[in-house]
Every structure is written in structure tokens, then in C-alpha cells.
Amino acid sequence: MRTKTQRSCSSVLAGALAEHDAEQLAQGFRALADPARIRLLSIIAAAPTGEACACDLVEPLGRAQPTVSHHLSLLVDAGLLTRSKRGRWAWYRLVPERVDALRNALSR
Amino acid sequence: MRTKTQRSCSSVLAGALAEHDAEQLAQGFRALADPARIRLLSIIAAAPTGEACACDLVEPLGRAQPTVSHHLSLLVDAGLLTRSKRGRWAWYRLVPERVDALRNALSR
DNA sequence: GAAACATATCGACGTTCATCGATATCTGCA
DNA sequence: TGCAGATATCGATGAACGTCGATATGTTTC
Numbered sequence: 001m002r003t004k005t006q007r008s009c010s011s012v013l014a015g016a017l018a019e020h021d022a023e024q025l026a027q028g029f030r031a032l033a034d035p036a037r038i039r040l041l042s043i044i045a046a047a048p049t050g051e052a053c054a055c056d057l058v059e060p061l062g063r064a065q066p067t068v069s070h071h072l073s074l075l076v077d078a079g080l081l082t083r084s085k086r087g088r089w090a091w092y093r094l095v096p097e098r099v100d101a102l103r104n105a106l107s108r
Numbered sequence: 109m110r111t112k113t114q115r116s117c118s119s120v121l122a123g124a125l126a127e128h129d130a131e132q133l134a135q136g137f138r139a140l141a142d143p144a145r146i147r148l149l150s151i152i153a154a155a156p157t158g159e160a161c162a163c164d165l166v167e168p169l170g171r172a173q174p175t176v177s178h179h180l181s182l183l184v185d186a187g188l189l190t191r192s193k194r195g196r197w198a199w200y201r202l203v204p205e206r207v208d209a210l211r212n213a214l215s216r
Numbered sequence: 217g218a219a220a221c222a223t224a225t226c227g228a229c230g231t232t233c234a235t236c237g238a239t240a241t242c243t244g245c246a
Numbered sequence: 247t248g249c250a251g252a253t254a255t256c257g258a259t260g261a262a263c264g265t266c267g268a269t270a271t272g273t274t275t276c
Contacts, residue, residue, distance in 0.1 A: 012140075013207070017150040019170070022143035029140035032120075034234075035130035038137075042125040055252065062127070064236050069254055071234090088243050088252045099121070103214035106207050108153075142264075163222065172266050177224055179264090196222045196273050218276085225270070232263070240255070246248090 009101065013108045028102050031078035036063060037071050041080065045094050054090040117209065121216045136210045139186035144171060145179050149188065153202050162198040 010021040017025070032038060039061060044052040058068050072092060075081040079098040084091045118129040125133070139145060147169060152160040166176050180200060183189040187206040192199045 012146055012150045013153040013202075015150065016154045016168070017147055019143060019147065022146040022150070026141055026143040026146050029137050029146075033134055033138035033141040035127060035134040036234080038120055038130040038134050039125055039127065042120045042123065042130070045121040046124045053252095060124070063234090065253075066237080066255080067235055073254080085242095085253085090253065094121075099214050103211050106211035106214075144264080161222095171264090173223075174225080174267080175265055181224080193223085193272095198223060219274105220276100221272105221274080223271080223273100226268085228267095229265085230263100231265100233261080235259085235261100237258095238256085241253080243250100243252080245250085 009104075011105050011107060013106065025102075025105050028078060028098075028105070031075060031080055032102070034071070036061060036067070037075055040068075040071055040075060040092075041094065044081065044092050051084075051091045051093050054092065057092075117212075119213050119215060121214065133210075133213050136186060136206075136213070139183060139188055140210070142179070144169060144175070145183055148176070148179055148183060148200075149202065152189065152200050159192075159199045159201050162200065165200075 010017055010025055012025065032041075040057060043057060043060060054068065054072060057072070058065050061068055063071075072081065072083070072090075076083050076092075080095055081092045082095055084093065118125055118133055120133065140149075148165060151165060151168060162176065162180060165180070166173050169176050171179075180189065180191070180198075184191050184200075188203055189200045190203055192201065
């Protein structure tokens, strides 16, 4: 199990941030700092049902299955995805509030 | 000299991204994926004149001068800051359009 | 020109990270 | 119970990164 990331309401542009708040935000953006994870988010966001099965993510990503699983876990830990395991399959869904929090961190 | 980063109009949430576009966005977010750089941006954004001298950034950041210079160069390369060297001093200014581009990448 | 200063670059070091093959875990099915 | 399939974890490897001391570069002042 990995350590969980906390969400934050801080804004980068609204005033000088303390080290602690900066650490929180950096942690969030680090989850977006990899093309594989960006693509995972975009593919899941584009799913008609809002949900995507892990089995449908390996091939379009062009990475090995353990690598995809690793990135998905990272995104879940970062609060950007939720995992719902049903039967043999794992279904992933976006967490819009978390995306919003990061977007708002770039607003004044 | 480091390699320059290009800005992008892609959105993570508006549809499945190709590897190339994802790489562009990830590059942008990677610049935000460190607390030192987050703090630099927030301190500069909070400056009354909109500009901050590098000499005033070392002490509040609590890192060595070469480290601060390194992060500032990274942010300039990422297009998030501009550097204006005047006399002995280097003045840094935010590039709002670049911040906006990254924020919009998190909009639908 | 010399000294003092601000900043950038260099070189090194330890850490973190992305990646993958092998394997373990768990589920559904015959 | 046993097999097949989906997913997560483990262990290893190579690359990228943050950090800093030492040093180079460029500027101001005397």
C-alpha cells in the first residue's frame, strides 16, 4: 500500500506559499507529470460511461501490464481516480473534484 | 542551455490524447511537480511589481543559490517565467498565458 | 585594473522514478 | 477441485532529478 495524498485548497498565484502547502500541490502535479498517466486520465475521461476497465487500457497505452497497473495505482493514490473492482476486472473512474482542485491552484 | 518546452492547447479531459500531446502536457506539469518551483512561482506572483529579483528568492526558499538558479532556469525553459537580466541582477516575471494553458488542460 | 558581488555552470552524490519480466493473488467457470 | 484469466506486487535496472560546493562569467565600483 502506498501513502495517500491529501487534497489542498491552496493557490499558486494567490500569495506566497509555505513549504508545506507547496509540497502538497507539488505532490498533486507530480501525478500529472508523466505522459502515461496523462493518457490514462484522458482515456478514462473520454469513456462514454465515465468508467474504463483496466483491461482496455494496456493496449492503447503501449506499455506492459505491470506498468499500467503501477500508474493506475499512483493516480488512485493521488486522488485523481477511484478503483472499483468487480469480478475479475478493475474499473476506473475520474474524480472531477480532485482535478478541479489542481486546476484552481492555477487560478488567482 | 537546456531544451525549450513547447506550449500546448490540448486538454486532458476533452478526449483521448495521443502520446505526443500527452508528452507536451506532462512536460508542463513536471515543472510544477516540485515544491521549490511551486514556491518560486507563488513568491514571484505575489510580488507587487510582478517582478522578483533572484537575490530575494534564495533566502525565503531555504536552498543554496545554485539550486535556486537551477529551478529558475527550469521554469524559464518551461515557459512559466521570463528572465530579464539588468546589471548584476536577474529579474523574473510570471508568464500568465503559460499558466492558463496548463490550467485549461484541466478543463473540459 | 582590482576587488566585490550576483548569477550561472560544472561535477558529483544520493534519491526517486519509469519500466518490465516473473510471480503471487483473486475471481469465474467447468 | 482444477484451470484460465485479470490484476497487483516484487525485484531489478537504467535514467532522470534535487541538491550543493566549487568555480566560472559578467557587472559595478573604486
